[in-house]
Amino acid sequence: MAPAITLAADAPQFSSANTGFMLICSALVMLMTPGLAFFYGGMVRVKSTLNMLMMSFISLGIVTILWVLYGFSLAFGTDKGSVIGWSSDFVGFTGIGKMELWSGYTIPVYVFAVFQLMFAIITPALISGALADRVKFSAWALFLTLWVTIVYFPVAHWVWGTGGWAFDLGVIDFAGGTAVHINAGAAALGVILVIGKRVGFKRDPMRPHSLPLVMLGAGLLWFGWFGFNAGSWLGNDDGVGPLMFVNTQVATAAAMLAWLAYEKIRHGAFTTLGAASGAVAGLVAITPSGGAVSPLGAIAVGAIAGVLCAMAVGLKYRFGYDDSLDVVGVHMVGGIAGSLLVGLFASGGGQSDVKGLFYGGGLDQFWKQCAGVFAVLAYSLVASAILAFLIDRTLGMRVPEDDEMSGIDQAEHAETAYDHTGAGGGTIGSTTPTPLAAASAPSKKVDA
Template sequence: MPEGILTLAAAAPKIDTGNTAFMLLSAALVLLMTPGLAFFYGGMVRVKSVLNMLMMSFISIAIITILWTLYGFSIAFDTGNGFLGGFDWVGMRHIGLTEPFATYNIPIYAFAVFQLMFAIITPALISGALADRVKIVAWSVYIALWATLVYFPVAHWVWEPTTGWLFKYGVIDFAGGTAVHINAGAAALGAILVIRKRVGFKKDPFRPHNLPLVMLGAGLLWFGWFGFNAGSWLGADGVSAVAFTNTQVATAAAMLGWLIYERIKHGAFTTLGAASGAVAGLVAITPACGSVSPLGAIAVGVIAGVLCAAAVGLKYKFNFDDSLDVVGVHLVGGIVGSLLIGLFATGGVGQTAKGLFYGGGLDQLGKQFVGVGAVLGYSLVVSAILAFLIDKTIGFTVDEDVEVAGIDQAEHAETAYDFTGAGGGLSGGTLNSATATKKVDA
């Protein structure tokens, strides 16, 4: 068995059934985030590509689950070396039912399924940058290769407690600022620098087709994110409660920060801004929720809300087509949250390291810069290479005329809304609205 993970039976920690139940519930909450993301992204695209957008998230659930079971978990969390895990857990073999993960008191299986949900949503986050124009087969190949070459190794760097090089270096990432959000944001940037832009980019408005769907998706993300963050402590106690609290506080603060910026800049408080601000806050507090106080969480949220709101316009300035602002929200939000640990870490929550404002000097901030730079650089380069190879072989995007006509019909032989069907209304869909109103009133 991998050295450092298993201890002698007499010394092994006893499995805590309460913590195990908490972890399984947290895993279910994190899984809910991927359908939530699908609705969040799906509402922001045009009618003719909403199914393609939804499918890009749902296919991630299927593909990454199988890869995680076959080898992903082993690559990410078997001890191995500093950069790559071993292969003792390939196929989820050699894992006992009551075998604890490292020195924690939850079974390896509970930890594995919790981390599986992180592995699922991370490539799904990338999909928002590629909306309206990607072949589903090319996307499937891309996320399979990306998870294998990028996500699984980076998760090992950041979270494997025995050998992961960033973990041992002292980089703090409580729940995924680097491994999830910077990783996905950098991958999105790498891909969109390679593939073609949407037809009409910087000319057509590309308005969201269903803002209520966006708000529903944001709400599901917010709900599931409590499992994402609080569950990352791998147990239910005071630290997980603080992480839960910080998640709520920072998200609320970020929403307000985004809306205030939006009102000053554009003259309105929009529902899209509220939803996007909430997600920006969730992203930023993810790495920091186990290190900062609730007051620090307010600062993290406000700063992230304002900076992410400002960052979404960079795609027009630098001419990269980030369809649904994955770079502006996830890459920028992940960087902001990861670096602010170096300022606001109290040393009294789940980490002993202190930030600059709590007497810790610049040491932790320097470590956070290393973590941000390493993950960003690696993911950006490898993701761009993968996108280039796929684009030059099987083609990453549909033809432009297919995009204009509607990618849903071409790729999935379906449309999201049937405007021609008879329906099941008050009289088989044959009544007009005025007649229907009279009958209802009667």
């Protein structure tokens, strides 16, 4: 993915079909962030529902503005030393022509930029699930701003920007196993090691309050992920996009079934939470690998990731780190699995002729995948922990313990997710309640 160039006689010509397809894919990826909000929102207790929704939705606002101002330039501008990009024409989108094509492709720069924007939006939102119930909203907004600037934009350049060191090394990451999922999962681990556990962790019940919301969120994620994955080939008409579409469905199905089978053997039941989590694990794992493996390989990738992620979510109880909604267990572990399995299952018949170990290619690609995986993991883990530490020592990352116990929704947002005061949502006897009065009105006791 090279910096943009103007139209020339020998350059690829504009394609309205590819442009329309990529705009649809961009909208699908945008839908994933509200889907993630529902997925996470259903997994928390009643008293944290709105806060969880807002931690995803605020990313739509903050990252969009940063992307236009400088993020796109840092991620996809002209390479500077293999670690960052920069093109003044991309700053504020001031130098981009409406029909200027993205280099080597048939879509305008604007279309590529907005597609990649949706990736930048959802990546920090993924981190928020690990921090449920205990983080100040203002501190989260500041962390998000700093994190995408210092961590996401450079890592996106490493992996996808022409001249980025991982790109030049030949690390395969079709749609974000390293840049999105390992990046977010490692960041989540770094932050929770700094801010500590929720009050009552491993003592009080912290069950999901709405499994239907979880399933709705998982369904929206699954739907949007087709744009996330198939769109990452940018509309090229060589069959790789359709292969990625098929592999996305196949791996997700395999992971869901594998998670449920593990759950039945280990815990004696097939749970809806397990089905939703298994599906997401499969989506995560096929994201980096789906353009390089066959559909049979996608089944293997999904099944392996489903079992590994199901096993990994229990590690927080063994090691004592409070990953509230299993971001580390699903996104970091799933991203690692999918990225490394490229080195084993790459068939040579997809996005490139690179073959993995099981197809006679040896371990060369596997070691390249290891370099990308562990470099991103280490950088994101350390940088995120430092950012969280600095914010915690200045602004303070956590809400007061009393607010955490009584409910972060009321403390941080002056609202509650479910109104039990009456059908109209206002206080009894009030004819013109203000929004704040309605939000703070007495409510029936709800098990939070």
